[in-house]
Amino acid sequence: MSTSNDPRSTLEYQEFDRRHHWHPFTDTRALNKKGTRVITRAEGVYLWDSDGNRILDGMAGLWCVNVGYGRRELCDAAHAQMLELPYYNSFFQSAHPPAIELARLLAEVTPAGLERAFFTNSGSEANDTVVRLVRHYWSLRGQPDRSVIISRDNAYHGSTVAAASLGGMQPMHAQGGLPIPGIEHIMQPHYYLLGEGRSEDEFGLFAARALEDRIKALGAQRVAAFIAEPIQGAGGVIVPPATYWPEIQRICAKYDVLLVADEVICGFGRTGEWFGTDYYDLHPDLMSIAKGLSSGYLPIGAVMIGDRIAETLIESGGEFAHGYTYSGHPAACAVAIANIGILRDERIVERAARETAPYFQQRLAEFRAHPLVSDVQGVGLFAGIELSADKRTCARFDPLGTAGGLCRDLCIQNGLVMRAVGDRMILSPPLIITREQIDELIEKVALSFDMTARELGI
Ligand SMILES: *Cc1c(COP(=O)(O)O)cnc(C)c1O
Numbered sequence: 506m507s508t509s510n511d512p513r514s515t516l517e518y519q520e521f522d523r524r525h526h527w528h529p530f531t532d533t534r535a536l537n538k539k540g541t542r543v544i545t546r547a548e549g550v551y552l553w554d555s556d557g558n559r560i561l562d563g564m565a566g567l568w569c570v571n572v573g574y575g576r577r578e579l580c581d582a583a584h585a586q587m588l589e590l591p592y593y594n595s596f597f598q599s600a601h602p603p604a605i606e607l608a609r610l611l612a613e614v615t616p617a618g619l620e621r622a623f624f625t626n627s628g629s630e631a632n633d634t635v636v637r638l639v640r641h642y643w644s645l646r647g648q649p650d651r652s653v654i655i656s657r658d659n660a661y662h663g664s665t666v667a668a669a670s671l672g673g674m675q676p677m678h679a680q681g682g683l684p685i686p687g688i689e690h691i692m693q694p695h696y697y698l699l700g701e702g703r704s705e706d707e708f709g710l711f712a713a714r715a716l717e718d719r720i721k722a723l724g725a726q727r728v729a730a731f732i733a734e735p736i737q738g739a740g741g742v743i744v745p746p747a748t749y750w751p752e753i754q755r756i757c758a759k760y761d762v763l764l765v766a767d768e769v770i771c772g773f774g775r776t777g778e779w780f781g782t783d784y785y786d787l788h789p790d791l792m793s794i795a796k797g798l799s800s801g802y803l804p805i806g807a808v809m810i811g812d813r814i815a816e817t818l819i820e821s822g823g824e825f826a827h828g829y830t831y832s833g834h835p836a837a838c839a840v841a842i843a844n845i846g847i848l849r850d851e852r853i854v855e856r857a858a859r860e861t862a863p864y865f866q867q868r869l870a871e872f873r874a875h876p877l878v879s880d881v882q883g884v885g886l887f888a889g890i891e892l893s894a895d896k897r898t899c900a901r902f903d904p905l906g907t908a909g910g911l912c913r914d915l916c917i918q919n920g921l922v923m924r925a926v927g928d929r930m931i932l933s934p935p936l937i938i939t940r941e942q943i944d945e946l947i948e949k950v951a952l953s954f955d956m957t958a959r960e961l962g963i
Contacts, residue, residue, distance in 0.1 A: 515555040518543045529664075542917070547574035550935045550942055552922070561946055563916075563923045565935045568738060568770045569801035572847050573935040579802045579840050579847075586839035595624070595833045604833035607842050611794075611809060614845060616782050619792055619809035624833035628769035628795035629663025631806040632732070635765050635791055636667045637827045639730040642763070642814050645821040651729045655719055655762075657693045661739035662732065662767055662793075671732055673740075689723070691715040693737065694745035697880045697891060697899075709746030717756045730763035730790075735781025738770035741929040742889030744882045750785040763790040763814075769806070770887075773797030774848060774936050777858035777885035784884065790814055800844045805837035857936045862886050864940055868947045869932070875951075877908065877958045886936055892928040892954075894963070902928050912957040919956075921949040 513521075519540035528536060543555035550573055552560045565571060572579075586603060593601050608622040623638075625631045636654060643651035654671065656662065662671040669677045670684030673693070678684055694712035696705050703711060720728050731753070737743040757764040766789035771781030774797065778784040782792065790813060795806030818825060831837075848854055862885045869888050872878045879893035892908040894900040902908050909925030916923040924931040934946065 512545070512555065515543060516540075518555055549573045549575060550938050559920060560917065561921045561934075561942065561949065563921055563932045563934050563946055563950075565933055566801050567796070568775070568933045569796035569799075571773050571775070571797040571936045572800045572844060572853060573937040576800070576802075576844075576847060579800065579843050582839040582843035583803060583836045586836045590835050592835060594830065596828055600833070601835055603835045603838035603842060607833070607838040607845075610842060610845055611807065614779055614849075615792060615794075615809050616780060616788070618788065618812050620812060621810040621815050622807045623810060624838070625795070625806040625808065625829060626804045626831050626834070626837070627663065627806050628767075628793060629665040629668040630829060631769070631793035631795055631808050632662045632668040632671055632767065633665050634808045634827060635730070635732065635793060636671070638791065638808065638810070638814065638825070639763055639765070641825060642817055643729050645817050645823075648726065650727055652687050653689055653723055653728050654687065654765075655689045655691060655716060655728060655731045657733055657737075658690050659693045659695070659740040659743075660690075660732075660734060660737060660767075662734075663769075689719060691719050693740065693743060694749045695737075695740075695743045696746055697882070705746045706748045709748030710752050712745070713749050713752035713756065716753060717760075720756070720760050720762060725760040725762070728760065728762050730765050731757055732765040732767055734767045734769075735771045735785055735787065736776065736884060736887065738887075738933070739926065741926040742882060742887055742931055742933075744884055744889075750787060754787060765789060765791045765793070767793045769793055769795045770797075770933070773800075773845075774854035774857060775885055775887050775933065777854070777862045779854055798844070799837060799841045802844065803834075803837040803840045805834065805841050853936050857886055861936075861938060861940060861943060865934075865938075865943050868943060869950075871947075872950070872954065875954050875958075877954050877961075877963055883932075886932075886934055886938065888932045889926070890930045890932075890950075892930060892957070894961075908957055908961060911960060912953055915953045915956045915960075916949065919949045919953050921946065921953065923950065923953070 522541045523537050544552050545555050546553050552562050595604055611622045612620045640652050656671045658673040660673040662668045670688045673690045692712055692715045696708050700708040766782050768780050772794045776784040782789055790811040792809040799805045866883050869881055873881050877892050879896045879899045880891035882889050894902050905927045909928040913925040
């Protein structure tokens, strides 16, 4: 066994990784050729790899390290809680202080009307819980046939069987016989891709009315809920037109369809508001949260349950036959409480909204002039930048992802983590990024775009 004082060489790590470690969302053949990148430590907005390279993390891990790396308070909270009570469950009429305290805190920070938290260990589990909960709710309301959940193409709701079914990712559906029955997908409000011939406002209404059309086609008496990310994250940071969400809200109310906001990325400050539902003034019946809830320091998620659903379950009595061994794990709850404490005490969300996010968006907008860039969209500390083979015609690369994959690799070479979704480059840095660090990030993006353009002859 090697100890942390005696690290292995990068080559050694890569060899063991190749032999024994199966990676999520990874082409193992391609990885084995290249060798994995081993991240060994982190501080603030920076990562270090096993070769000692410093890399600016433009993705906050996987959209989650909102307060940045190296916050000792979060580690201390976990440590203290594990000494006091490392584990107990919330099944069978028991609970413990951290779960109760976190639930109370979440009721306070989330929008009004969401007063109760059901804990999970991830965003996927939260969305699995959503499927169970909305179907159970309608069943208790005497409408068991109201079981269909409508989602959207190119949505991401997680990777368990139900969550991947809710998602609209074709490559995920293609493996394992998904989606499961009772889940429908409508078009996404992706103006850049689908808006041709319409103004942005017209397109927003058009995309929202796809929901009404589907509800009518299925019969409203069969539709349980509509689930959506306020802003699609993994799909490419797709900011819907301003007309979209008010129309969706109207349609859900008209047909009595539950509105589920998947806030796993948007939640806890990403948009410059605490939640995407605050940003768009939505009134969801259920809200999925994870990622920024603990800034990724420990795994935890939750479903925030609207009063109408909670009251129906309470009045009807009977057990909601669902839960996870680690629902409301004490250490994860303690970390989430400390994380929300940091976000609040240091006014991280408000400061980002006022000071750094406008600067971040302003600097990114400069890339509209870059020969490779055909679209820049973003809100808060969250952005997608579309690379195009011909920026006047918005021609796509063939094969798709040619520029994205290349640019992502060049970014790493230049000391920046930026994600590629096809040929759309994604940024979602820790909310504590400073103006100076934004300048550094922009400089690295510019260098990487220039190098990508040169290699592609654009
Ligand atoms: C990441 C993500 C999920 C899944 O969360 P996991 O913790 O990876 O299971 C669900 N919804 C959205 C919007 C996400 O971005």
